[in-house]
Amino acid sequence: MFIKKIVPCLVITLLYSTQGYGNKLMIEQFISPETCGGCHSQIYDQWQNSMHNLAHNDPVYLAVSQFFMSGLSDKDEIAEAESCVKCHTPVGYITGYPTKSSDDRTKIAEIATHGIQCDYCHSATGADKMYNNGLIINPGNGEDDPGIKLGPRKDAESDFHETKFSKFHTDSNICGTCHNVKHVSFGTDLETTFDEWEKSPYNSEDPEKRVTCQGCHMYQRIGIPATGSTDRPDNKGTAVDDGPVRDHVFTHNFVGGNGFIPGRSGSDDKMKMAEDRLKNxxxxxxxxxxxxxxxxxxxxxxxxxxxxxxxxxxxxxxxxxxxxxxxxxxxxxxxxxxxxxxxxxxxxxxxxxxxxxxxxxxxxxxxxxxxxxxxxxxxxxxxxxxxxxxxxxxxxxxxxxxxxxxxxxxxxxxxxxxxxxxxxxxxxxxxxxxxxxxxxxxxxxxx
Ligand code: HEC
Ligand code: HEC
Ligand code: HEC
Ligand code: HEC
Ligand code: HEC
Incomplete structure (x- = not known):
């Protein structure tokens, strides 16, 4: 009796979840980075013209993506060439458009063109796999009902949005699920930055020795390269305009080795920061x-x-x-x-x-x-x-x-x-x- 009742229920639930009815996200749920920047102006300035901001419009990415798509006939190869938007245009991808790289770019919602953005990362509740972007995103409902913004603090308070401490945001996994790329059909490892870090001495149990992705990349600012061979001093200041002073405010420049792309978009600072990072x-x-x-x-x-x-x-x-x-x-x-x-x-x-x-x-x-x-x-x-x-x-x-x-x-x-x-x-x-x-x-x- 009991089993008979439960099985149809399970079937229905499964059907719903595979078709995504239960948690289909809509583009209107996401809040523009500019709105966040209205209060978090320093963090916004750092993120602007970062590789994350530029991920969708990066001209080198676009040229390479076009090249990969041309002249393919094998369906497994086409599947890979079409998969780029999952990481490079993530807000569009999870709200239903674009679903593939060859989709008409002029039809992509304006907000999605801002790449990897504030409301995307700060609505992430976890990851269901550690490659090819397994982030689970739970945004609010637009500016009238912004929902919970997850972050590193237990005592942050805002009139605009709810806040919540998230351990996930304080560790490397939030970065690693995108910074590990596998071929969608053949499983070939195409990028393994997270795996490399995970096996390294920086992934130490000892809190004194442990350095996460954020521990280097979200300490960097002008004049402070923050690498494994330099000091990584705290960035004392405020995370929000007129907010409480914090011993360290995580920086959002997201600089690696690439100064060319941010520089081309007008960020001389990030060009210099990339050079600083490489030189250390x-x-x-x-x-x-x-x-x-x-x-x-x-x-x-x-x-x-x-x-x-x-x-x-x-x-x-x-x-x-x-x-x-x-x-x-x-x-x-x-x-x-x-x-x-x-x-x-x-x-x-x-x-x-x-x-x-x-x-x-x-x-x-x-x-x-x-x-x-x-x-x-x-x-x-x-x-x-x-x-x-x-x-x-x-x-x-x-x-x-x-x-x-x-x-x-x-x-x-x-x-x-x-x-x-x-x-x-x-x-x-x-x-x-x-x-x-x-x-x-x-x-x-x-x-
Ligand atoms: C799982 C997430 C993910 C997917 C899917 C993905 N990328 Fe990327 N892509 C990244 C990450 C992370 C970087 C930055 C890595 C680095 O700087 O070394 C990147 C950087 C790039 C760059 C370098 C841009 C520059 O200006 O130097 C190119 C080109 C690129 N990707 C092309 C593609 C193409 C083409 C596809 C689809 C075939 C694709 N990517 C799919 C995560 C992804
Ligand atoms: C009206 C002003 C305002 C706007 C707009 C705003 N915030 Fe905030 N936010 C705050 C304040 C105030 C704090 C608390 C800062 C503190 O305590 O240091 C905060 C804190 C945060 C935190 C830290 C949470 C934690 O628990 O660690 C995150 C993350 C955050 N905001 C993300 C966002 C995002 C994403 C947006 C845009 C969708 C946004 N904020 C828009 C005022 C704002
Ligand atoms: C101990 C400091 C340190 C840690 C920890 C660290 N990085 Fe880096 N990262 C660097 C330095 C230095 C560079 C510049 C040299 C280079 O390009 O590899 C860099 C470069 C990069 C680049 C650009 C690579 C390129 O050449 O295109 C990416 C992407 C990156 N890091 C992502 C990550 C991610 C994701 C993590 C965590 C899994 C991480 N980093 C952890 C120091 C660090
Ligand atoms: C790639 C994902 C990502 C993006 C994009 C991003 N953030 Fe963050 N942010 C983080 C992470 C991760 C932390 C916490 C780092 C830690 O604790 O190690 C953080 C921390 C914060 C904090 C708390 C800072 C502090 O030290 O109190 C605020 C506020 C914030 N982000 C706002 C923003 C805003 C505004 C934007 C857009 C302009 C933005 N973030 C874009 C990942 C992101
Ligand atoms: C949604 C997927 C995603 C997440 C989450 C993400 N990244 Fe990235 N990251 C990318 C992509 C895609 C690029 C390259 C964008 C482009 O081609 O312009 C990139 C670029 C970078 C770069 C610049 C690389 C270079 O060559 O200079 C750094 C540094 C970086 N990410 C660090 C981080 C860190 C640290 C985190 C975690 C706090 C993180 N990323 C989280 C997808 C992601």
Missing amino acids: AATLLIDDSKVKEGKLNITITNSGAGHKLPTGLTDFRQMWLEITVVDGKGVELFSSGKLDENGYVPENSIIFNTVYGDGKGNPVLNIAKAREILKDKRILPMQSLTEEINFVAKNSKIFGKKLEEINVHARLLYRSGSKKVLDQVAGKNKFIMPVVTMAEADKTIKL
């Missing part, structure tokens, strides 16, 4: 103990990043070594990693990146086709990698009287995107991203 992420060391054999060892240490170096879209981002060895008269003996006449990093350079393959060992440029990882050479958090350079053949006549001294110059360079890929995807010289020197080392060696 790694160190270089030249070891000459094997110099008589024509060898040098160059060690790169990830001293500042809470994940691998580099992280994120590492098939596209570029971090590489540029090395020059000259003799005492300045005649070049060896060089590597010098940009060619097109501004490309030469094929044989020492580059830290990921290369995806088509499942048969052939490299692919279009991530929609990524069935396997062919190469993943990056530096773990708080760890080092040593590269051996053969700057001159071992038995070269050059040793002996002729070569008395060498000068070595090494630089660790970073660029937010491969120029070769950008030229192919967007057209030649459409995007010219700056090259940032993350670290450098010089050594004069007497032989």
